[in-house]
Amino acid sequence: KTLSQGESNTGFAAEIRGLLARLDVPAERYSGGSRIVRTPLTGEVIGEVAEATPAEVTAAVGRAQAAFEAWRKVPGPQRGELVRLLGEELRAAKAELGRLVSLEVGKIISEGLGEVQEMIDICDFATGLSRQLYGLTIASERGDHRMMEQWHPAGVVGVISAFNFPVAVWSWNAALAFVCGDSVVWKPSEKTPLTALAVEALFQRTARRFGGVPDGLLTLVLGGREIGETLVDDARVPVVSATGSTAMGRKVGERVARRFGRSILELGGNNASIVTPSADLDLALRAIAFAAMGTAGQRCTSLRRLIVHEKVYDALVGRLRVVYASISVGNPVTGDALVGPLIDGAAYDAMQQALQAAAEAGGTVHGGERIADAGPAEAYYVRPALVEMPAQAGPVVHETFAPILYVLKYRAFDEAVALQNGVPQGLSSSIFATDMREVERFLSAQGSDCGIANVNMGPSGAEIGGAFGGEKETGGGRESGSDAWKAYMRRQTSAINYGLNLPLAQGVKFDV
Numbered sequence: 154k155t156l157s158q159g160e161s162n163t164g165f166a167a168e169i170r171g172l173l174a175r176l177d178v179p180a181e182r183y184s185g186g187s188r189i190v191r192t193p194l195t196g197e198v199i200g201e202v203a204e205a206t207p208a209e210v211t212a213a214v215g216r217a218q219a220a221f222e223a224w225r226k227v228p229g230p231q232r233g234e235l236v237r238l239l240g241e242e243l244r245a246a247k248a249e250l251g252r253l254v255s256l257e258v259g260k261i262i263s264e265g266l267g268e269v270q271e272m273i274d275i276c277d278f279a280t281g282l283s284r285q286l287y288g289l290t291i292a293s294e295r296g297d298h299r300m301m302e303q304w305h306p307a308g309v310v311g312v313i314s315a316f317n318f319p320v321a322v323w324s325w326n327a328a329l330a331f332v333c334g335d336s337v338v339w340k341p342s343e344k345t346p347l348t349a350l351a352v353e354a355l356f357q358r359t360a361r362r363f364g365g366v367p368d369g370l371l372t373l374v375l376g377g378r379e380i381g382e383t384l385v386d387d388a389r390v391p392v393v394s395a396t397g398s399t400a401m402g403r404k405v406g407e408r409v410a411r412r413f414g415r416s417i418l419e420l421g422g423n424n425a426s427i428v429t430p431s432a433d434l435d436l437a438l439r440a441i442a443f444a445a446m447g448t449a450g451q452r453c454t455s456l457r458r459l460i461v462h463e464k465v466y467d468a469l470v471g472r473l474r475v476v477y478a479s480i481s482v483g484n485p486v487t488g489d490a491l492v493g494p495l496i497d498g499a500a501y502d503a504m505q506q507a508l509q510a511a512a513e514a515g516g517t518v519h520g521g522e523r524i525a526d527a528g529p530a531e532a533y534y535v536r537p538a539l540v541e542m543p544a545q546a547g548p549v550v551h552e553t554f555a556p557i558l559y560v561l562k563y564r565a566f567d568e569a570v571a572l573q574n575g576v577p578q579g580l581s582s583s584i585f586a587t588d589m590r591e592v593e594r595f596l597s598a599q600g601s602d603c604g605i606a607n608v609n610m611g612p613s614g615a616e617i618g619g620a621f622g623g624e625k626e627t628g629g630g631r632e633s634g635s636d637a638w639k640a641y642m643r644r645q646t647s648a649i650n651y652g653l654n655l656p657l658a659q660g661v662k663f664d665v
């Protein structure tokens with residue numbers, strides 16, 4: 154279903170102002186500033202935010218440092234109480250914040266709500282974690298000695314987040330950082346400052362209920378690259394967590410490493426699914442549709458490459474072409490389309506360039522065209538593209554943040570795994586198979602080289618609980634689940650002598 158031009162321009166600016174007011178964001182935070190914010194749904198202006206100067210960022214880090222020095226003294230389980238309350242506020246505001254995400258990013262309503270649910274889930278996870286910041290007791294080789302390790306708060310955590318998950322990615326980092334005893338300075342994407350302002354207001358509401366937190370525990374800094382660089386270069390920020398393109402992450406990683414800080418990098422993905430002859434094709438079709446076209450292909454986990462065995466190629470690709478030609482594209486807020494707009498015109502141009510390069514490399518392109526009657530001229534709605542490729546070359550080895558699915562054919566299983574691993578990125582992957590040998594080989598050390606490897610589902614849609622992140626040019630960082638919290642703390646190893654002698658390790662003698 155597509156909407157007519159007149160139908161889609163429904164005054165989202167007014168609705169957004171109403172939502173922000175209900176979430177306690179003062180009007181001056183999103184009016185009269187120099188940075189224009191548009192909704193991709195219609196291209197209309199929905200805010201004008203003031204940007205921070207580099208000096209303001211430096212001052213924010215100073216306040217965050219002072220906040221950290223106070224917050225680290227608060228016991229972990231009490232810090233967990235703050236995050237528990239944040240989860241309560243998010244539950245209460247889920248409908249409003251979720252809708253705001255959909256309005257600012259152009260996601261379908263259920264994905265906007267899902268993003269807030271992901272925030273709630275990490276708050277629950279972090280609350281439990283606040284009582285489980287475990288270290289080890291280690292057997293010592295020396296008599297009357299004990300060894301142990303403790304995890305201490307790291308300091309100020311800089312969080313740089315992307316437009317596509319404007320609030321969930323902040324929460325993966327912030328919920329862990331807060332229970333770990335850290336403070337946070339947050340630079341969201343320039344494209345999505347309004348949802349960030351709403352989250353800041355929810356945090357302030359939470360802090361008041363908690364009974365006061367140190368000033369500067371969370372500071373939001375709005376702006377572009379220059380203020381990101383100021384944050385990244387500040388030696389008082391021991392941990393920088395950055396989500397976005399590989400090009401951005403390479404710069405962040407290098408700059409942070411130069412001052413011996415630690416980075417947590419969540420960068421580009423170029424995620425593949427392998428469809429084997431033993432696959433349940435009905436299930437695979439549904440999973441592929443969500444993973445490749447959901448969020449208009451704008452997840453770092455979106456499915457971008459489909460590697461299909463020649464025996465099932467025609468059956469699967471034929472059905473996929475029907476789904477691609479018929480999926481509903483349009484305004485997902487005023488209608489029930491499953492594919493919303495691209496974030497902006499630059500994303501559209503990048504998509505068209507990739508499709509042209511694919512055609513030049515011998516690809517057969519189905520779809521990919523702009524749907525002009527789906528929205529006004531400043532909105533970029535496209536039909537998702539299915540591109541049959543003769544080889545994994547050209548644009549296939551790059552991440553294009555748009556709904557393009559490249560399809561490749563394989564004959565031998567090892568060839569499929571080699572194709573899956575044969576790109577510079579290493580975030581997520583999946584296999585569709587009911588043959589357990591193929592499944593286990595895919596999950597083995599010689600199988601997928603990605604941080605995430607799924608079975609009988611697509612590569613996107615990870616849940617809180619598992620560590621999220623990937624290898625190679627994806628940057629190596631892990632966030633949210635498992636023991637990802639350790640990256641937000643510093644480890645201290647202690648040996649304690651409770652005896653009267655001084656035995657030295659390794660049997661060394663040194664008698665003075």
Ligand code: UN1
Nearest residue numbers: 318452453454613614615
């Ligand atoms: C991202 O696209 O930056 O696994 C994060 C997923 C979501 C998170 C995506 N839980 O697709």
